Structure formats: structure tokens, C-alpha cells
Amino acid sequence: MSRYRGPRLRITRRLGDLPGLTRKSAKRSYPPGQHGQARRKRSEYAIRLEEKQKLRFNYGVSERQLVRYIKKARAQAGSTGTNLLKLLENRLDNVCFRLGFAPTIPGARQLVNHGHVTVNGRMVNIASYQCRAGDALAVRERKGSKRLATDNLEFPGLANVPPHLELDKNKLTAKVAGGCEREWVALEINELLVVEYYSRKV
Incomplete structure (x- = not known):
């Protein structure tokens, strides 16, 4: 299905x-x-x-x-x-959603599929990519990509970023510090x- x-x-x-x-x-x-x-x-x-x-x-x-x-x-x-x-929480589309780069997971999937996100310096357009501890995420250095992420960060889907993710709103970068806890x-x-x-x- x-x-x-x-x-x-x-x-x-x-x-x-x-x-x-x-x-x-x-x-x-x-x-x-x-x-x-x-x-x-x-x-x-x-x-x-x-x-x-x-x-x-x-x-x-x-x-x-x-x-x-x-x-x-x-x-x-x-x-x-x-x-x-x-x-499921470590999927790239979900990580982008939890960081606030997109308002929903379908929105985050579109963000990833359209090539707006990089992982460890390389563009990744596979939404199911499994993020691991130590991975560095960033919005691509393009005007459209940065505007899209900045607009979404003003009204994120969820208020709080979980502690296993480290977000820098000014640089539009993030790091996966570890695995997501159940709570x-x-x-x-x-x-x-x-x-x-x-x-x-x-």
C-alpha cells in the first residue's frame, strides 16, 4: 500500500x-x-x-x-x-520535522526530497535515511532553501526540540547527539x- x-x-x-x-x-x-x-x-x-x-x-x-x-x-x-x-524517530524526514525545518513530517519529506538538506556536508534526498549519533545536518547554502527553513522555524510543528538534537537557528545547522529517548x-x-x-x- x-x-x-x-x-x-x-x-x-x-x-x-x-x-x-x-x-x-x-x-x-x-x-x-x-x-x-x-x-x-x-x-x-x-x-x-x-x-x-x-x-x-x-x-x-x-x-x-x-x-x-x-x-x-x-x-x-x-x-x-x-x-x-x-x-522511526531517526528517519531524516522526522529529524527535520523535530528540528522545526518543516511544520509536519510530510512537509519535511518534501523538504528532503527536493534537496534542501545536507548530512555531513553531502546533499541527501532520501527521506528514510537513518540518522546516527554524530551526524551533522544543515540547510543547503541556497537562498530558497534558507528562506523556506527560516519561515518554518518561526512556527515549528512542535514547540520543543528533543535533547538528542542540537540546533543552531542562526546558522540553520544541527547535530544528532544520540538516540531519542522514549519520553x-x-x-x-x-x-x-x-x-x-x-x-x-x-
């Missing part, structure tokens, strides 16, 4: 607040559709599926990509759920339910 390009508020009405997907808030608190207000008892499978969908839509990854991240997280030492969130993940999610969802599928 390809990346979602439909109405974003429709997703936030069903799944709740997704800070990476959009900054807008839905006027209605119930899911869309004819039966959106009907009270239904959700099964355990439905609850796990909803948590998985939150992760997918917030970070803008496809089902195939998410399965790959699950496999990588399992291969690493420690909690699979925490490892999964760290892998700094902006998305409200139970990652263990996502791992349980894939336990029988992967």
Missing part, C-alpha cells in the same frame, strides 16, 4: 491527534462516516490495528516499510517497541500493541 495522500483530518478524527501528520485539529471528535457516532465494542484486534495505523500515518511509512522496521527492531537488543520508535516521542501510542499486532504476521 502506497503512502496516504487523502484528507488528513479524516485520519485524525478516527485515530486521534497525530502531530507528525497535520497541525490542524478536527472540529468533531468522533470518527467520520455514517456510523461514526455509533458506540461499538472494539475487539482486541481492532485496538492493536488502530495503534499500528497511528504509527503508520504519523510517520508516513507504508505497510511494507513498517514490517521492515519491525524486523530490524527485533534484531536489536532491548525492547522491540522502543527500538521501533527509535528507528520525547511526541506521538501518544502503546508500541507494545503494535509489536503484538505483528507477532503473528511477521
